[in-house]
Amino acid sequence: MTDRVYNFGAGPAMLPEPVMRKIQEEWLNYRGMGVSIIEISHRADAFIEVLEEAKALFRELTDLPDNYRILFMHGGARMVFSALPLNLAGRCATRKCLYAETGNFAKVAAQEAQKFCQVKTVISSAAGGYDHIPELPLELIDQDAAYLHITGNNTIFGTRWNTFPETGKVPLIADMTSELLSRRIDYRRFGAVYAGLQKNLGPSGMAMVIIRDDLLGFADAVTPTLLDFTQADKDNSLTNTTNTFAVYVIKLVLEWLQEQGGVAAMEEINEAKAARLYQVIDDGDFYRGIARKDHRSIMNVSFLLNGDGLTAKFLQQAEDRGLYALKGYRSVGGVRASIYNPMPMVGVEKLATFMEEFAARHG
CATH class of the missing domain: 3.40.640.10 (Type I PLP-dependent aspartate aminotransferase-like (Major domain))
Structure with a gap:
C-alpha cells in the first residue's frame, strides 16, 4: 500500500x-x-x-x-x-x-x-x-x-x-x-x-x-x-x-x-499550526498571504507565490513530498493549506520546511 x-x-x-x-x-x-x-x-x-x-x-x-x-x-x-x-x-x-x-x-x-x-x-x-x-x-x-x-x-x-x-x-x-x-x-x-x-x-x-x-x-x-x-x-x-x-x-x-483535551486544547494546537505557516509567509517577500493579517483564518492558509510559473512547480514538488491537495481554489489560484483539527503539527511542520526550502531555491 x-x-x-x-x-x-x-x-x-x-x-x-x-x-x-x-x-x-x-x-x-x-x-x-x-x-x-x-x-x-x-x-x-x-x-x-x-x-x-x-x-x-x-x-x-x-x-x-x-x-x-x-x-x-x-x-x-x-x-x-x-x-x-x-x-x-x-x-x-x-x-x-x-x-x-x-x-x-x-x-x-x-x-x-x-x-x-x-x-x-x-x-x-x-x-x-x-x-x-x-x-x-x-x-x-x-x-x-x-x-x-x-x-x-x-x-x-x-x-x-x-x-x-x-x-x-x-x-x-x-x-x-x-x-x-x-x-x-x-x-x-x-x-x-x-x-x-x-x-x-x-x-x-x-x-x-x-x-x-x-x-x-x-x-x-x-x-x-x-x-x-x-x-x-x-x-x-x-x-x-x-x-x-x-x-x-x-x-x-x-x-x-x-x-485530545477538548475544544480549548484543539484551539491552542490550531493556533500554533497556523502561526507556523504564517511565519514562513511573512518571513520575506517570496510568499504573499491573501487575507489581511488581522483577519486570517487558522483553518485555511491561502497564499500566492511571487514568481512567474512557480506555483505549478511548487504544487508538484509538494505532492512528491507527500503534501497532498494544496492547490488554491480555481477563482483565486495560488496555494491553500487547509489545516483542520485532524491535521497534526508534524504535517504542518513538514509543509513549512518545504516552503522554506522552496523559497531558498527559487527566491
Missing part, C-alpha cells in the same frame, strides 16, 4: 488516523453483532445509541445549552442554504433576511436564499477580493429582519470572524462548516449554527444544524419535509433513513477530540 500523505485538501478533508483505524477494526463486526454499522437499521437500538452518544458528546465538548437542538440534515451545508429561509423567513412579516457577504460561499448562501425570501446584503468585502471581514455595526442590522447570516470562516480566501457582531433582537445564524469545533464558541450568541461534515466532523454529504428551540415552528407550508427543522427535531433526525455511517463517524471524531 502507498504510504499515507498529509492531506491539506479543503474537503473532503483528512480524518484522524485513530478514527480511520477504529472504522476499519469495526467495519465487518460492529460491537460483536456480526454486521457492519452500515447494515444496521437506523431505528435499531444499536444505532440510536450511536446517535444519542454523538449528540451528548457534542453538547459536552461545546457546553451547548439545553435549549438548543442538534439535527442531522441531508445534503450538506449547501442544502441548509435553502432550508434556512424556508424555516425562518416566516418569523417576520417582512420576510427580510440579512446576509454578510465575506466570501464565495457567503455569496452563494445569499443567492440561494433569494429564491425564498427578501435578501438584503448588509456588508460585502467583494471589492477587496474578500481579503477581510468588514465592520458590521448594530445600526446596519434591520431589527425587522428574520435573521442575520454570516459565514464564520471563509475557506477559499482564508479569513474568519474574530469577533461576532451584536445583532439586537435579530437571531444570528452562522455557517461554521470549515471551523466548527476548531475554537471555543459561545453558542448563546447564535440562533443557529450549521456545518457540513466534510472538514472537522466526518464524511461529506450531511450537515449538523444546532438551532435554538424558539426558532422552530416557523417553516413555510411549502417546505419539503426533509428540510423542515421542526420535523427533524420531532423525529430525532430520523424522518427517513439517515446516513448512519456518517453519524457513526461523527461520534468517533467527537470521541477523538475529547481524547
Whole structure:
C-alpha cells in the first residue's frame, strides 16, 4: 500500500488516523453483532445509541445549552442554504433576511436564499477580493429582519470572524462548516449554527444544524419535509433513513477530540499550526498571504507565490513530498493549506520546511 500523505485538501478533508483505524477494526463486526454499522437499521437500538452518544458528546465538548437542538440534515451545508429561509423567513412579516457577504460561499448562501425570501446584503468585502471581514455595526442590522447570516470562516480566501457582531433582537445564524469545533464558541450568541461534515466532523454529504428551540415552528407550508427543522427535531433526525455511517463517524471524531483535551486544547494546537505557516509567509517577500493579517483564518492558509510559473512547480514538488491537495481554489489560484483539527503539527511542520526550502531555491 502507498504510504499515507498529509492531506491539506479543503474537503473532503483528512480524518484522524485513530478514527480511520477504529472504522476499519469495526467495519465487518460492529460491537460483536456480526454486521457492519452500515447494515444496521437506523431505528435499531444499536444505532440510536450511536446517535444519542454523538449528540451528548457534542453538547459536552461545546457546553451547548439545553435549549438548543442538534439535527442531522441531508445534503450538506449547501442544502441548509435553502432550508434556512424556508424555516425562518416566516418569523417576520417582512420576510427580510440579512446576509454578510465575506466570501464565495457567503455569496452563494445569499443567492440561494433569494429564491425564498427578501435578501438584503448588509456588508460585502467583494471589492477587496474578500481579503477581510468588514465592520458590521448594530445600526446596519434591520431589527425587522428574520435573521442575520454570516459565514464564520471563509475557506477559499482564508479569513474568519474574530469577533461576532451584536445583532439586537435579530437571531444570528452562522455557517461554521470549515471551523466548527476548531475554537471555543459561545453558542448563546447564535440562533443557529450549521456545518457540513466534510472538514472537522466526518464524511461529506450531511450537515449538523444546532438551532435554538424558539426558532422552530416557523417553516413555510411549502417546505419539503426533509428540510423542515421542526420535523427533524420531532423525529430525532430520523424522518427517513439517515446516513448512519456518517453519524457513526461523527461520534468517533467527537470521541477523538475529547481524547485530545477538548475544544480549548484543539484551539491552542490550531493556533500554533497556523502561526507556523504564517511565519514562513511573512518571513520575506517570496510568499504573499491573501487575507489581511488581522483577519486570517487558522483553518485555511491561502497564499500566492511571487514568481512567474512557480506555483505549478511548487504544487508538484509538494505532492512528491507527500503534501497532498494544496492547490488554491480555481477563482483565486495560488496555494491553500487547509489545516483542520485532524491535521497534526508534524504535517504542518513538514509543509513549512518545504516552503522554506522552496523559497531558498527559487527566491
